[in-house]
Amino acid sequence: MATSHSTLPASRNLVLTFLRSIRARLTPIRVAIKRRMPQGLYARSLMIFITPMVILQGVVAYVFMERHWELVTERLSQGVARDIAAIIEVYEKYPQADDNALLTQIANTRLGLTISFIPGDALPPAGPKPFFGLLDRALSRQITAHVGRPYWIDTVGRSNLVEIRIKLDNSVMRVLARRSQTYASNSHIFIVWMVGTSLVLIAVSLLFLRNQIRPIQRLAEAADSFGKGREVRHFRPRGAREVRQAAAAFIGMRGRIERQIEARTTMLAGVSHDLRTILTRFKLQLALLGDKPEVEDLLADVDEMQHMLEDYLAFARGDQAEQAVCGDISGLLEDVRAHAEMQGKTASLNLSGDMEVTARMGALKRCIANLVDNAVKFAGTVEISAHHRGSLLTIMVEDDGPGIPEDKREAVFRPFYRLDDARNQDKRGTGLGLAIAQDIARGHGGEITLGDSRLGGLQVRMTIPV
Numbered sequence: 001m002a003t004s005h006s007t008l009p010a011s012r013n014l015v016l017t018f019l020r021s022i023r024a025r026l027t028p029i030r031v032a033i034k035r036r037m038p039q040g041l042y043a044r045s046l047m048i049f050i051t052p053m054v055i056l057q058g059v060v061a062y063v064f065m066e067r068h069w070e071l072v073t074e075r076l077s078q079g080v081a082r083d084i085a086a087i088i089e090v091y092e093k094y095p096q097a098d099d100n101a102l103l104t105q106i107a108n109t110r111l112g113l114t115i116s117f118i119p120g121d122a123l124p125p126a127g128p129k130p131f132f133g134l135l136d137r138a139l140s141r142q143i144t145a146h147v148g149r150p151y152w153i154d155t156v157g158r159s160n161l162v163e164i165r166i167k168l169d170n171s172v173m174r175v176l177a178r179r180s181q182t183y184a185s186n187s188h189i190f191i192v193w194m195v196g197t198s199l200v201l202i203a204v205s206l207l208f209l210r211n212q213i214r215p216i217q218r219l220a221e222a223a224d225s226f227g228k229g230r231e232v233r234h235f236r237p238r239g240a241r242e243v244r245q246a247a248a249a250f251i252g253m254r255g256r257i258e259r260q261i262e263a264r265t266t267m268l269a270g271v272s273h274d275l276r277t278i279l280t281r282f283k284l285q286l287a288l289l290g291d292k293p294e295v296e297d298l299l300a301d302v303d304e305m306q307h308m309l310e311d312y313l314a315f316a317r318g319d320q321a322e323q324a325v326c327g328d329i330s331g332l333l334e335d336v337r338a339h340a341e342m343q344g345k346t347a348s349l350n351l352s353g354d355m356e357v358t359a360r361m362g363a364l365k366r367c368i369a370n371l372v373d374n375a376v377k378f379a380g381t382v383e384i385s386a387h388h389r390g391s392l393l394t395i396m397v398e399d400d401g402p403g404i405p406e407d408k409r410e411a412v413f414r415p416f417y418r419l420d421d422a423r424n425q426d427k428r429g430t431g432l433g434l435a436i437a438q439d440i441a442r443g444h445g446g447e448i449t450l451g452d453s454r455l456g457g458l459q460v461r462m463t464i465p466v
């Protein structure tokens with residue numbers, strides 16, 4: 001008993017190690033298969049449908065054809081071999097006076113075999129074996145069984161005839177039989193039907209699958225657009241029940257999120273507005289107190305608070321109310337650059353292409369100003385460039401500051417999000433600048449992305465279709 005207790009965990013460990021090693025060996029194969037698998041739902045569903053069909057048909061065809069062919073060919077060959085055996089027996093037992101004319105004629109009309117007798121006793125050397133040797137093998141077996149004499153057969157070639165030579169006592173009998181007499185040759189019709197119906201089935205399922213998958217694609221597109229802050233137009237639940245449920249759930253979720261945002265912005269706008277009124281009163285009262293240093297500090301603080309409130313308000317309001325107009329943006333860009341220089345930074349502006357575009361000018365200026373503001377805050381040199389080609393306007397703001405680490409480049413677009421490190425400790429801000437800028441870019445159907453600048457700091461790239 002003691003031995004069996006101690007060997008049990010050992011053997012289990014052995015099995016586990018063995019299984020683990022098999023799994024480790026299979027992992028690269030699994031990865032390779034996964035990589036080669038089609039990625040889309042359409043292609044995958046097709047594969048799920050077509051693979052079993054092809055395997056089933058292949059197995060059925062192979063098993064059935066193999067059995068059918070072999071059996072029928074064997075039976076047919078047997079018939080021919082028996083006929084030949086009978087002719088040989090008549091030939092040998094009843095020698096013919098008319099040079100075998102009657103025998104030849106009976107063989108021809110009654111048995112469908114063309115026979116002739118060649119004097120001499122040599123058989124030709126064996127010919128090449130056919131690739132599909134089914135007929136060759138069956139005929140050889142049946143001649144050996146029923147005739148039992150040396151023979152030579154030729155089943156190769158495209159002709160409709162099969163040639164058989166049998167060595168007799170002092171001559172060789174040559175028999176020509178039709179290939180169809182010995183061989184089940186029309187089975188390919190079965191394959192043609194099978195492949196044909198499969199193709200029709202695949203075509204029908206292609207059509208059906210397409211219609212099933214389109215609503216899923218639409219739902220994915222709608223969710224993607226909503227996530228990017230774009231308007232989702234003409235989206236209705238369609239397709240199979242489960243897809244419609246998912247679409248309805250998405251629409252419900254979108255409504256809830258929109259209501260939540262609306263409630264938040266309304267509240268923010270209300271609070272900011274009320275506070276602004278009080279701040280204005282503060283300022284007035286401070287102005288009445290005169291030019292003391294404490295008052296100046298207080299005024300600076302009130303200014304900063306007011307700036308923050310402006311940010312809140314701008315964010316809460318959004319800039320959707322403004323109408324897009326056609327105008328030159330070079331003046332607007334120059335203003336932003338000059339503002340950066342006024343704060344003691346090196347700022348350059350580089351324009352290429354037509355600067356006459358259609359946009360919400362106020363919003364666009366605010367957006368670019370926010371980007372340049374950040375660069376001014378964190379760096380010494382700012383490069384602004386605008387590039388218009390085709391229907392795309394690209395505005396880039398680059399700086400030589402500390403940049404933003406790659407894993408934070410998504411988060412900084414969130415409202416009130418500020419990088420929590422040394423650089424922000426003495427910098428003022430509410431964390432709304434980039435959120436507002438992205439909002440404005442998306443409001444124009446564009447996008448802002450962050451990257452590394454060749455100046456060493458951050459590169460902000462805004463692209464908008466104009």
Ligand SMILES: Nc1ncnc2c1ncn2[C@@H]1O[C@H](COP(=O)(O)OP(=O)(O)OP(=O)(O)O)[C@@H](O)[C@H]1O
Pocket residue numbers: 311370374375378399401402403404412413417418419420424428429430431432433434435457458
């Ligand atoms: N050019 C930049 N270089 C380095 N860090 C940056 C740069 N621009 C933005 N950041 C980082 O991203 C954060 C978010 O920027 P955002 O403009 O949204 O807020 P903020 O500048 O802190 O405040 P606000 O713009 O509302 O006054 C910043 O706090 C800062 O940490």
Ligand SMILES: [Mg+2]
Pocket residue numbers: 370373374429432433434
């Ligand atoms: Mg900012």
